[in-house]
Structures are given as structure tokens and as C-alpha cells.
Amino acid sequence: MTMVEHLSVSRSFTMLLPYYSTSSAMKRRTIRCVDSSTSTSEIKPNSIPAATPLQLNLSAAESSKKIKAVEERLERFNWKSKQLDKIVEIFSGRLLECGLVFEQNFLIRSSELGADSKASIGALTNILQESALNHVKGAGILAEGFGSTPEMSRRNLIWVVYRMQIVVDSYPSWGDVIQVNTWTCASGRNGMRREWIVRDYKTGKTLLRAACVYVMMNKTTRKISKFIKEIREETKNIFMEITEPIINHEDAKKLRALDVDTADNVQAGLLPKWSDLDVNQHVKHVKYIEWILESAPRWILETHELSIMTLEFQKECGMNTSLQSLSAVANRDDHRHHNNKHNDEVELEHTIRVENESQILLKGRTMWLLKIS
Amino acid sequence: MTMVEHLSVSRSFTMLLPYYSTSSAMKRRTIRCVDSSTSTSEIKPNSIPAATPLQLNLSAAESSKKIKAVEERLERFNWKSKQLDKIVEIFSGRLLECGLVFEQNFLIRSSELGADSKASIGALTNILQESALNHVKGAGILAEGFGSTPEMSRRNLIWVVYRMQIVVDSYPSWGDVIQVNTWTCASGRNGMRREWIVRDYKTGKTLLRAACVYVMMNKTTRKISKFIKEIREETKNIFMEITEPIINHEDAKKLRALDVDTADNVQAGLLPKWSDLDVNQHVKHVKYIEWILESAPRWILETHELSIMTLEFQKECGMNTSLQSLSAVANRDDHRHHNNKHNDEVELEHTIRVENESQILLKGRTMWLLKIS
Known part of the structure; x- marks a missing residue:
């Protein structure tokens, strides 16, 4: 075309x-x-x-020409206001199945690519977050606070991510249109699980699946809150009955905290910057993902592709906190590793913690597959 | 709606x-x-x-049901392929005025916001870059190498930014649709100037103006190349006759290199990471902008809004180079400063250089205005 x-x-x-x-x-x-x-x-x-x-x-220009120009401009804006609704709808997605599922298309931008010319895992995570917010917005229950409902906002509550899992089959390239489908359901007594499937718009091929578990937190006390009846009532129209998770989270149970003795690689002195903060003045999730990638050995970054990522967030973090990102090759001694002489599958364990303290911000695990080239 | x-x-x-x-x-x-x-x-x-x-x-499902399902799916994809063209067109913009001007709309995403809930200057810079690439792509003269024409690609040439200027009147918020118009013309004997105006789609109000001067560089020798006749021929359909710059670049002439003695603030030990590299394995422009912001005093970041930014890129940078970001308050002694007791207008000078070396990567200048709240 x-x-x-x-x-x-x-x-x-x-x-x-x-x-x-x-x-x-x-x-x-x-x-x-x-x-x-x-x-x-x-x-x-x-x-x-x-x-x-x-x-x-x-x-x-003479007066008559000026008037004509103003008229032309007004006409143009009338036309534009009609177009705006259409553009906003196409850009910001739509509700499906009575609001239970939200669908949004994204065109991959050049700034979203990494050094390997593919969309980075960080950029894809941002896209997932955007579609989730638009689901809540589209359903008409978004107050301020990014994801909070009016009732949550009144009670000073926000959603915070507790666990995040992403399984990538294939990374999109510049100019690809991807279609995101997302839905949500309860998780345990007080949590919310949100899931995503991202597909190539043209081929329909699944690119990635993702799941997040959120809990509600009081913005001032930073304490976890119960999922009270009033908020359940408010969100029930976009909550599905509990479905089987699209990602098996067995893996998450095995997350291990690393320390300097058990880590193969320690990146020290990581300092959150002003540009790393989100609207809640906390470090963006995508920043943690960058730090995780940072601690992976360079040869893995160059020859392998991130296939599975599991993160468990344990504590928030603002500016002026010096951090460490630790990583270690997992399953060094297991059977699979011995059969895997060419390193076509590498698993890493990750921990991000406050420097010189035992306080852990997150534990994680990543699986890397050898690039086919 | x-x-x-x-x-x-x-x-x-x-x-x-x-x-x-x-x-x-x-x-x-x-x-x-x-x-x-x-x-x-x-x-x-x-x-x-x-x-x-x-x-x-x-x-x-039984066979007959399966066949029906496959048929339904095929039908769905036929419909989708028609929709795809429309979506790609709406997302990726269109040529105006015989290809001289390119117009593209963007919906501001949550991940593009900074701590002040407004789109960050870095995110806006990424949007400018995206529209520029789509202009070249839309005109049908994009080869690989991100902005290179087929003739440039054959000669191993790429465009590199030499000077960047952005003047922001107002920052968009989450969910705002912005309309980018961009065009290009020659700059001196061997350069290219590209300009942008970004407006709020709904109100038509100008949000920012930007201009970049690019030069052509040999990818292997890293030497600046002449803008040869064959490439001029190739690009002439999207090159305007030289127009008056939309930003007065008097300011750029005054850029001063800072050192440890002349700087008020030195951020040392900045290390480009894997996730900071672009497809050419060089540090992304947006990363330099983050480092520039990083060296600004915290009180300015919190109470002021970046209004004007002028950057002059002098050398590229890859991984494994430790950098310093230096800044100093400009015009400390001039008349305007003495009359500006409330610091409602602050000007900073910036330099990013290789640590422990005199080699300068970029010089810059930023103007900050007190936020109206």
C-alpha cells in the first residue's frame, strides 16, 4: 500500500x-x-x-479573506471533532463480551525496539499496562490513581502488582500491529488477577501471554487492604468468574532470594532517577525489568531471547535508594542442564535488593532461548 | 462516549x-x-x-463443528485484512501536500507520563522520531538502517542527529490525542533539517515545536559524508525548498562546554546499559535526555517545567563507557537573573562527557519555567 x-x-x-x-x-x-x-x-x-x-x-490578508480563513478553519474543526471520536475509539480500544474482555491494537514504534531490532520486553510490558488501564476506563469505573475505582479513590486505595509473569513466543518488529486482549478475575480473598494475550493482528499468531496478580494498598499507610464489598460491587461488571490461569504459575513458587554469596553476577549502585518514577512517585515496573536484564551476562543478551519472566514484587522503592541487582544461573546441576551442552536454554534467578541491607524489593526468574538465526 | x-x-x-x-x-x-x-x-x-x-x-468438538469453526475464523481474517489497512493508515499517518508534509496522530500512553502526570520530554522525542521515520517510509524511500534511503544503504550511510531543539508550550496528558506534522529541507551543503509542530488534536492548540539537523555518516568509518547527487535525487520529493526555521537557533551558538570546575552539579559513573542501545548499538537519544534531566537540581525538577531544550551531539557512545553529566546555572550575573528573584525562569547549561577524559559527547542548554499550580 x-x-x-x-x-x-x-x-x-x-x-x-x-x-x-x-x-x-x-x-x-x-x-x-x-x-x-x-x-x-x-x-x-x-x-x-x-x-x-x-x-x-x-x-x-484583507478582512474578507481573513473571515473566509476563519470559516474554513471552523469547518475543519467540525470535521475533526467527528473524526476524533473515531480515532480515539480505534486507538484506545473497545470492550467485548459485555465488558469482560478488552481489546486494543498497538502499532510497534521505533523507540520500542531494543538492540536486536525487536520490541523490548519493557515496551511490551508498558503496552500491557496501557490496555489494562483502558479496560477500567472503558468500563467507566476509573477514578484518579491509575486503575483505582471511585470507591477505591475515596478510601485512598491503589492497586499494586504482586506477581507478574510473561511468556513470549515471538517478539514483534517495527510497524507490526499487535492486538491485545485482556480480562480480569478475583485471585484469592483479596487479590485481582489480570491476564493478557497479545497476537499479531495480521496473522493471528500468538506473540505472548501474560498474567499479573494485584493487591490493594492504602496509599498513606502502605498496608495491604481487604477487597471490600463496595469495591467488589463496583468492579463486578468487568470481573470474570475465576478461570484457569493462562500461565502455569508453579514456577513462581520456587523463587529464591539471592545474596552476594549465591549470586554469579552483582550489579551494584543502581540509583533510581527522576525519570524512572511513575505518577505515584515510585519506580516504574519497566525499570525493574531493565535492572533484571542488566544483571544477565552479556553473552546471553546477545545470543538468547527472553522467553519466560516471573517477577514477585515485595517492596516499593522511591528515589535516593541505592540498589543491587543479583543474578545466578539456575538448575546448574539438574539433568536438563547436563543434556544442554549448547546452552540453547538458560535459566536465571534474580534478586533486586537495597544495597548494604537485607531488604528485598523483588525476586525473579527468567528463561532464555537461543536465537534462531 | x-x-x-x-x-x-x-x-x-x-x-x-x-x-x-x-x-x-x-x-x-x-x-x-x-x-x-x-x-x-x-x-x-x-x-x-x-x-x-x-x-x-x-x-x-465433532468434525462438522470444527470445519464450521475454521470457516468462521477464515471469514474473520478476511474481514480483518480489510480492517488492517485502515488501522495501519490511521496509526501510521499520511502524506500531505504531495509528500512534503507528513501527519501522524498519537494517543498519549500511561507509560509516557513522568512523575508530574504529564508526557515526558523523552516520550515526546520518541514520538517525533517515529513520525520522521514514517514520513520516509510513507514516501517509499526507506531502506534498512532507520531513515536511510536505498542509495544511502548501498553506500553504507546513515543519518545522525547533530543538533536538536525543542520548545514546549504545554505538555499533553494521558489519553490526549496529539497530531504531529513534520517536514524536511536541506541544511547547509551536507545536512538535512527536519521540523515538527505537535498540536492537541481536539483544540488545535500548539503543544511543541521541534527541529533537528542531521548529517550523513559512514557506518563503518564513522566519517561524515557529503550529501551526494544520487541521494539528493532520491529524497527530492520529500524535501521542501529551504524555509525559515520554526525555532530561532541563535541560542545554539552559545553552547559552552562545562568541566568539573565550571559545573554546579556532576553526576558521575553513568553507565550505558544493554536496554539503552538502539538498533545501531548506540545509546538512544532519549537516554542522553534522561541524563541531562538527571543533572538538574531536584528542586527545579519538582517546581519547574522544561520549556526549551537545545542539544548538540558531538560524539557517539556505546556500552562500557563510564560517563559524567555536568550542569550549571546559566546567566547567573545577567540583568534578567537579578530581576528574577522568584526563580520563575531558570536556565541550565549541560555537558555529557566521558569520565576521566576530556572527550565531550554533547553540549546542551535547557530553560525551565515555574509551574503554574
């Missing part, structure tokens, strides 16, 4: 350039489009030719 | 849940939507009730 409109051999039109509207002076330009095959004009980069095809007339 | 479809009092339907297609077994579900006002069922978070409204039948 080419986005270039058909060009007639020589075509002129006059318009108010919308992207020049910052200037207080009304500018009228005549732009002449010349078909490239018949063009005889040379580009003169260092001078504005005497008879430029792009003529600027900077003098103020 | 509510995205919740009208719910009948009690409505049942059977469908193949698309987000369950990862499972090899065909799953048929019956979902009964019950209007909340007439609902009598209680949510039982810790058990799956005997007679759940969401019934899973996990047994394999």
Missing part, C-alpha cells in the same frame, strides 16, 4: 498551511507539485531561488 | 473466544451477560460455583 497520492503532471493549489498556524501572521502559500519524471528544476540547498515554487506572501 | 454496549436484561451467546486460541483444544463457552440492576448472583472469588454462568466444555 503506497500512501503517496497520485500526482498529476503539474498541479497547483492554495491553502492555509495548518502547521504554520503558530505564526500570528496569516500566511498564504502556493505549492506547486511537479511530477518527478517531468521535473526540470534542481534543488538548490544553499539558496532560496528567485522564483521559488513555494511562494510566501507574509503581508496581512 | 461510553464504550459499553447496551446490555439486554439477560442475553446469551455462544462463540469461539479468540483470546483462547492458543489452546490446541477447541473450547466452546457460553457467556451469559446479566444486567447489573437485576443480577442476583454473588461473585465467589475463591471457588468456581457448581453452576457457573461461564461454562467450559473442554471436550473436542
